[in-house]
Amino acid sequence: MVPNANDSYEHPRKRLFILLLGVACGLVLSLSFLLWWVPSVGLDTIHPMLPVVFGLILGSGALLIIGGLSLLILTLLTGRDLFMLQGLRKIVVKYLFPGIIAMGRLFGIDRDLLQQSFIALNNQLVHTKRLRVPAEKTLILLPHCIQLFDCAIKITGDVDQCIRCGKCDIKGLLELAQRYGIDMAVATGGTLARKIIVEKRPRLIVAVACERDLTSGIRDSYPLPVIGVLNKRPHGPCFNTEILLPEVEQALAAYVIPKTA
Numbered sequence: 001m002v003p004n005a006n007d008s009y010e011h012p013r014k015r016l017f018i019l020l021l022g023v024a025c026g027l028v029l030s031l032s033f034l035l036w037w038v039p040s041v042g043l044d045t046i047h048p049m050l051p052v053v054f055g056l057i058l059g060s061g062a063l064l065i066i067g068g069l070s071l072l073i074l075t076l077l078t079g080r081d082l083f084m085l086q087g088l089r090k091i092v093v094k095y096l097f098p099g100i101i102a103m104g105r106l107f108g109i110d111r112d113l114l115q116q117s118f119i120a121l122n123n124q125l126v127h128t129k130r131l132r133v134p135a136e137k138t139l140i141l142l143p144h145c146i147q148l149f150d151c152a153i154k155i156t157g158d159v160d161q162c163i164r165c166g167k168c169d170i171k172g173l174l175e176l177a178q179r180y181g182i183d184m185a186v187a188t189g190g191t192l193a194r195k196i197i198v199e200k201r202p203r204l205i206v207a208v209a210c211e212r213d214l215t216s217g218i219r220d221s222y223p224l225p226v227i228g229v230l231n232k233r234p235h236g237p238c239f240n241t242e243i244l245l246p247e248v249e250q251a252l253a254a255y256v257i258p259k260t261a
């Protein structure tokens, strides 16, 4: 049985985003009403049908947005892929998500918290697709800061250069990738990450990074499914970061068909 990676290795941040989605629905409704009501008082004096026409146009727009948000909420609550149209999913992931993050910022919610919520939701959306991807078509993408700062070996470009001394998590990740027969790459930034993705053409990415990089990476890579795993930063950002190997392993076990020898 495929383990449910979704709930086990993610922070319980989904509720925050679902709450914000609900608030967004309420805001869209109120705003639409105001946008209709205020000018319709004047429109009525031009022609009695004008407020109705204006209301229909505005109502359709509001219905579209609320429909998208509701589908997203239902997808998240039921764990089923309810998006029948790829275009609708794109609108939600590419445009509504950042809108919700901006709204959360307006309410004074911590950016990291919002991005963690975005990543958790993205992972759940990927989970609803019930993917099983061959190891050859999967890529583990890591940030450079996971490598020990003092390590003299250059592993960007070829992670197999690592001699597996065990002073950083690269060793454990390499062993994991080898066990599954998965390609692993280290990127120093978004540009290199994009280049690696274009070259390797994976069908699934398990990406390890901080909140900011994962959020932009997930959005940039769309429609490619990305499972985001947050790194740990005991020494501060971008320096000797760490990873909980079981979190990566759970993601692989849930979505990857290991390569047979």
Ligand code: SF4
Pocket: 147, 148, 151, 152, 153, 155, 162, 163, 164, 165, 166, 167, 168, 169, 170, 171
């Ligand atoms: S495991 Fe050792 S050799 Fe490999 S990258 Fe880390 S510090 Fe360098």
